[in-house]
Amino acid sequence: MQKAIAVLSLLLGGFSCRGEESQWYKGNTHTHTFWSDGDDFPEMVADWYKNHGYDFLVLSDHNVLSQGEKWKALRADQANVAIKKAEQRWGSGHVKTRIVDGAKEVKLLPLDQVRRLLEEPDKFIMIEGLEMTTSRGGLAVHSNPMNVSELLPVERESERNVEQELNTHMHLVNEYSQVSGKPVFWQVNHPNFRFSVTGEQLANVDFLEGVEIMNSSSNCFNLGDGTRPSVEGIWDIANTIRLKSEGQPPIYGTATDDTHDYHLENPAVNGPGTAWVMVRAESLTPNAITRAMKEGDFYSSTGVLLKTMEFDPSRKTLTVEVDAEPGVHYKIEFKGSLSSVSLAHEPVAAIVDEKGVAHPVTANYLDESIGKTFKSKKGTRATYRMKGDELFVRAVVHCDGPPYFKYDDYSDFEKKAWTQPVGWKIDR
Template sequence: MRTSLFCLLALGLISTASAQQAKWYKGNTHTHSLWSDGNDFPDMITDWYKQHGYDFLAISDHNVLQAKEVWMSVPAIEKRRRVLGKTTVDKYLERFGKEWVTTREKDGVTEVRLKKLEEYRPKFEEPGKFLIIQAEEITAGIGKLPIHLNAVNLQEEIAPVKDLATIPEVIRANLQLVNEQAKRLGVPMLSHVNHPNFRWALSAEDLAAVVEDQFWEIYNGHPTINYPGDASRMGHEKIWDVANTLRITEYKAPPLYGVGTDDSHKYHGEENGPGRGWVMVRAASLDPAEIVKAMKAGDFYASSGVTLDDVSFKDGELRIRIHGEPGVTYRTEIRGTLPGYDATTRPAPPVAGDLHPPRLLYSDDIGKTLATIEGEEIVWKPSGKELYFRAVITSSKPYEKPSFPGQMQMAWTQPMGWKK
């Protein structure tokens, strides 16, 4: 029954919404706290997301779950700030009071205990209103080349597998650890590959080859993720289209689904702050298992500012209804790859110090623009021959703190039409 449901969802014949009267839930699956390299307390971060309209949050610190005794000195905490004003600890005390904040003196220095997830979860969670999902950024790599994956709804801390012979082997080995834990514990989990262009670490070919992977970050709000690419290295849009085309044609595998995230580390007014990228998940309820289930069915979209009231592909038509803002215009591009596409490649110009040579560049036939539609109501009928198609919605509203020059608010649907 589960397989049949997935096939119908892929075809667009039904949706989890129509089957279960689902709702849209806004969430972030990638952000950091003082537990690793963030600069604020996890309960302060959770409070920010709840106060700003999010329905769920997964704080994903590097190679750690918030489940043990950790103390941090006040000087070490304050060293992570880059802006003036109230100190991190003062803001913490002002928000929650001395009864909540646990401190001690050690060797003449004040230390603050970081709250465990089990401690602060009851303070914020509300059934149907706000959910915290446990997560970890599994931080692996090969030498200086970073290979990061987020494991969402993880129950036990995972030590990363590093320094195998190839990038796909490292990704696959860490995915297997998450999948094995999910199977052993009977808990649904998902993993997404993070920021491929961070230090230009991963290629489209890497993402295509690991057919066990179902998710990756189409948008990550960190200012060093190199979303547009450059003359030698593909941007995120092209990476997605090349990876999906290779997966469908060469690997006979489903395409990747795209996630939007913050990857926030800074919470005191710095550029890498929260609220930059997220997912909107259409799920039966605000429950970790239902969120994971809906995302695995592709019933979600990624956003950096644009909200969709509805997106569906059924009866042979793609329909999108954009939640418009006064004075803002919207352009939707339908992108995809057609049969008989130009599959030729050419070597990319080499870049000094590149961690991932050699690189290939692909023809414009891959991920070509099939249609461009202006306005808030989108109705488009594919030919049915497309290997896949997806929609990219761009608004005329600039991004408040851009990650790359000229950035506008956007949204991305998942690939459709690939299951014939």
């Protein structure tokens, strides 16, 4: 983990203004446990992340907070492996069990007990959250509000369409944030999981702050499927529409593990530790981390770390410097859209799957300046000076280090880093 003190500058349309020293903190904002469909105890999950250099973790189980008393029936294979590991780690008798109707159940620790076991000031914290999970036919609307301590209840199956369901999630998050007074960072998860959410739909959600541009669990089609665009492409389209025609700030891109499986031999897909965020915050507290993410003061990574990420609004420069690994070569790209961009597009018909479910598709935008590469430079440090005709600019860092896994042609396991869009202005 990088503990270098970040260089600060006055920032606009991008990273925040901070008046004091801040640090980089590594975290995962999307993780599952036995509280829903993950395959390990919450304290084991948190222990894994803490032992692998993470500073914070959000447990985001489906439609549930880890609160109160919960007993869970485990499959025999899960029970044997998980209970054995938990008792090795925490001592025999750690896992409470009971038999109900002939089936073995285990008692799950609520978050406050997990915190007592693992949290350490300035070293590791848990941030409370959940994955609001709605299915609509064969489509999935999943979103994570981070830093909430009340259940935001959504219907597991909904008759509402994707737009209406996204708005339902949004209203619940907004109301919670207003009533509680707490900062909440809200992201839409894996738009290409079941090809459920389009760029236009993301563009139209008020108050949306984040979208997963990289989710390393299976079937998330981060690179699209050859017909439908990559999530990174969808992200650029959504942000171009928001800034150009809707007077809305851009959505920030997150990378997450969405971990479900903790007992794999090769943990690249569904396992922990492959996609995360690096957040620049004043302190390691749930509110400080969440506030920094709301301000876009973070980058996403699948293995490339940055020494410098600075946007200087007076000089209109975005500078990125890689924390280079020996023997690895880097390429830094600056991408964005032009202010003069045309949003002219051809609609693309929904794709109907073998079950008869119609999956909406992001339109075909005709102007090549959406998500255009403004500059590409080999090396570990590069600066882009805005010319004044950009709607926004962001950086993405590639490297020739080995990808850690190849799952299929549509999942991306290249080691990369992505900064957030900067240099944008909203005309209201």
